[in-house]
Amino acid sequence: MLKIDRAIHDEIVAHARRDHPDEACGLVAGPAGSDRPERLVPMLNAARSPTFYQFDSAEQLRLWREMDDRDEEPVVIYHSHTATEAYPSRTDISYAGEPGAHYVLVSTRDPGRHEFRSFRIVDGIVTEEDVEIC
Amino acid sequence: MAIEIRIPTILRSYTGGAKSVQASGETLSALIDNLDAQHSGIKARLVTDAGALHRFVNVYVNDEDVRFTGSLDTALKDGDSVTILPAVAGG
Numbered sequence: 382m383l384k385i386d387r388a389i390h391d392e393i394v395a396h397a398r399r400d401h402p403d404e405a406c407g408l409v410a411g412p413a414g415s416d417r418p419e420r421l422v423p424m425l426n427a428a429r430s431p432t433f434y435q436f437d438s439a440e441q442l443r444l445w446r447e448m449d450d451r452d453e454e455p456v457v458i459y460h461s462h463t464a465t466e467a468y469p470s471r472t473d474i475s476y477a478g479e480p481g482a483h484y485v486l487v488s489t490r491d492p493g494r495h496e497f498r499s500f501r502i503v504d505g506i507v508t509e510e511d512v513e514i515c
Numbered sequence: 516m517a518i519e520i521r522i523p524t525i526l527r528s529y530t531g532g533a534k535s536v537q538a539s540g541e542t543l544s545a546l547i548d549n550l551d552a553q554h555s556g557i558k559a560r561l562v563t564d565a566g567a568l569h570r571f572v573n574v575y576v577n578d579e580d581v582r583f584t585g586s587l588d589t590a591l592k593d594g595d596s597v598t599i600l601p602a603v604a605g606g
Contacts, residue, residue: 396540428604435604438573439579445600460605470606477570478525480600 382501383457383483384513385409389421395493396423397487399462404434404461405487409449413458416457426460433472434460449463457499459485467496469507477502483510517561518546518591521598543574544587545599561599562587573600 389409397405407427409418422444427437436444448454458479462470467488469477477484480503488496501508516539522530530536531554538553540546544562551558563569568584574581575598581589584586 383549404606424603433604433606435602436580438575438602439578441573441600441603442575442578442580442598458603472604474605476604478523478527478571478603509518 382511382513383418383485384416384515385418386456387466387514390497390512390514392421393431393459393485394497396486397489397495400426400461400481401489402431403429404431404437404463406458406460408444408459408482409457410451413452413454416456420453426429431463434502446473455479457485458482459487461487461489463488466490467498469500469502474502474505474507477514480504499502516593517551518593519596520546520550521604523535525601526599528558529554529560533578540591542587543576543581543589543597546591547587562586570604571602573602574598575600 383448407423410420411417413515424436428435483501484500499512517537538550540549
């Protein structure tokens with residue numbers, strides 16, 4: 382189950398809408414071991430593509446170092462799908478390299494209604510989980 | 516020659532849980548071979564069968580992404596620090 386703040390949830394959706402039709406991406410850091418997503422960090426999609434996203438590698442190093450300094454870890458890693466459903470693609474699964482993170486997908490394919498879903502991706506296996514917005 | 520390598524969570528099963536290990540090598544390629552000699556199997560997660568760096572990992576030498584410094588041919592010297600992170604990407 383993913384428990385996430387209403388404000389952070391809304392900001393993730395707003396980020397996805399802003400970057401549409403390119404995929405948006407980012408993460409939410411939280412205290413190591415807490416499973417609490419507390420600090421939203423929207424990232425640049427270095428691929429700037431409607432079908433692919435990638436964190437800029439230098440920005441990613443800076444962010445990972447910062448999280449390490451603050452004793453945080455990536456609790457949520459999010460990105461958007463702009464024409465397909467909010468479900469991890471084969472590419473998403475093959476790249477998923479943070480086994481402790483909740484992988485959040487937002488779909489902006491419908492301008493009137495967004496989809497916000499969360500998944501665990503461990504050893505290539507996708508498991509959907511409930512999202513509780515608090 | 517001793518080079519410190521920061522290991523991401525997903526590869527710590529190869530290093531017995533260690534976040535940081537030491538290895539030696541004049542190039543990144545040699546370093547990875549030496550790392551694999553100590554922690555068997557880790558090379559296959561970093562280098563493809565064709566001998567190139569996997570697109571699923573970012574490797575940094577002294578904070579520079581090695582994709583800009585010659586990839587596996589990047590030269591190393593004593594005291595350099597190497598960081599490995601899983602590339603965050605998808606489609």
